[in-house]
Amino acid sequence: MLPFKLIYSDDYYLPIGAHVFPAEKYRRIRDQLLATGVAEVSDFMTPQPATDQDVLLVHTPEYVRKLKTGTLSAREQLELEVPYSPELVRAFWLAAGGSILAVQHALKDGVAINIGGGFHHAFPDHGEGFCMIHDVAVAIRRMQRDNKITRAMTVDCDVHHGNGTAAIFAGMRIPTAALPSTAAPTVGLAAPAKVRNAHAGDVFTISLHQQNNYPAWKPLSSIDVDLPDGIGDDDYLAWLDNALSSGLRQFEPELICYIAGADPYREDQLGGLALTIEGLKLRDALVFRVARARGIPVMVTYAGGYARHVEDTVTIHCNTVIAARGVFAGTSDTTIESKQSAK
Numbered sequence: 134m135l136p137f138k139l140i141y142s143d144d145y146y147l148p149i150g151a152h153v154f155p156a157e158k159y160r161r162i163r164d165q166l167l168a169t170g171v172a173e174v175s176d177f178m179t180p181q182p183a184t185d186q187d188v189l190l191v192h193t194p195e196y197v198r199k200l201k202t203g204t205l206s207a208r209e210q211l212e213l214e215v216p217y218s219p220e221l222v223r224a225f226w227l228a229a230g231g232s233i234l235a236v237q238h239a240l241k242d243g244v245a246i247n248i249g250g251g252f253h254h255a256f257p258d259h260g261e262g263f264c265m266i267h268d269v270a271v272a273i274r275r276m277q278r279d280n281k282i283t284r285a286m287t288v289d290c291d292v293h294h295g296n297g298t299a300a301i302f303a304g305m306r307i308p309t310a311a312l313p314s315t316a317a318p319t320v321g322l323a324a325p326a327k328v329r330n331a332h333a334g335d336v337f338t339i340s341l342h343q344q345n346n347y348p349a350w351k352p353l354s355s356i357d358v359d360l361p362d363g364i365g366d367d368d369y370l371a372w373l374d375n376a377l378s379s380g381l382r383q384f385e386p387e388l389i390c391y392i393a394g395a396d397p398y399r400e401d402q403l404g405g406l407a408l409t410i411e412g413l414k415l416r417d418a419l420v421f422r423v424a425r426a427r428g429i430p431v432m433v434t435y436a437g438g439y440a441r442h443v444e445d446t447v448t449i450h451c452n453t454v455i456a457a458r459g460v461f462a463g464t465s466d467t468t469i470e471s472k473q474s475a476k
């Protein structure tokens with residue numbers, strides 16, 4: 134039995150037909166976790182959909198009304214890049230409910246994983262890039278409304294920039310020079326990434342992403358690490374380490390929302406970075422170790438993953454659970470331990 138909860142529903146399935154987004158991945162992740170003995174049935178919890186009131190903490194009444202009544206314009210439907218249906222609306226409301234439940238359990242157990250969610254391209258007044266509503270933002274605003282937390286940090290490691298997250302949580306921005314720490318990365322980096330930095334409000338947003346990729350317009354996060362094409366494991370992990378250290382020097386969150394996209398993988402169809410499956414597992418372990426060392430609860434969502442072979446995407450997502458078990462249960466994961474000590 135895992136020392137934390139996995140949030141899942143069969144109804145996470147997105148009814149979008151044949152699509153580059155593998156909507157069946159959620160069920161396959163669950164099946165693989167059970168088949169490999171990583172998780173037991175009792176580790177899973179089934180969420181309820183978010184209420185409209187929850188969704189309205191982030192999204193505009195006009196946009197919510199359009200979604201509920203099926204009255205998006207043709208352009209708004211195109212921007213979403215997934216075919217609108219009332220069933221799809223229900224699936225996104227359920228994913229948001231899953232992220233709320235995951236945060237509630239993360240605050241109790243130190244970590245919880247939503248086997249779904251991470252829809253970081255949704256804005257208050259529109260959806261885009263396969264993302265209808267922003268489940269992570271809804272969960273954060275709900276916890277703030279319930280007085281469970283005041284300050285949260287998002288750590289977005291999907292290969293695509295977290296544009297919706299940045300827009301939703303844009304606070305008072307005071308552009309600053311690059312952080313001193315960014316001038317001296319922890320390892321020699323072949324191709325320097327560009328780091329942008331801005332002052333945050335009550336939610337500090339970090340995004341590590343490929344610069345030459347969707348979305349074209351990248352609103353400022355608190356820390357943006359604009360990675361050049363083709364970055365591999367070692368450089369990526371160094372930049373992540375750097376961004377986490379910088380962020381946690383500037384801001385003391387009571388919750389970390391980790392968006393664990395599988396698409397920095399080198400065989401991803403929509404990504405241009407070059408991480409290995411093992412490197413992605415080390416990435417997850419790094420986030421978990423940093424959070425655990427500082428006693429900050431972590432809620433995880435899965436976001437994108439478009440590997441040529443869906444089983445790779447499923448494995449990468451399952452490894453996130455294994456990495457969390459390694460860090461939070463103290464289960465010795467020799468691969469992670471040996472790689473890290475060698476670094």
Ligand SMILES: [Zn+2]
Binds near residue numbers: 394396437
């Ligand atoms: Zn993505």
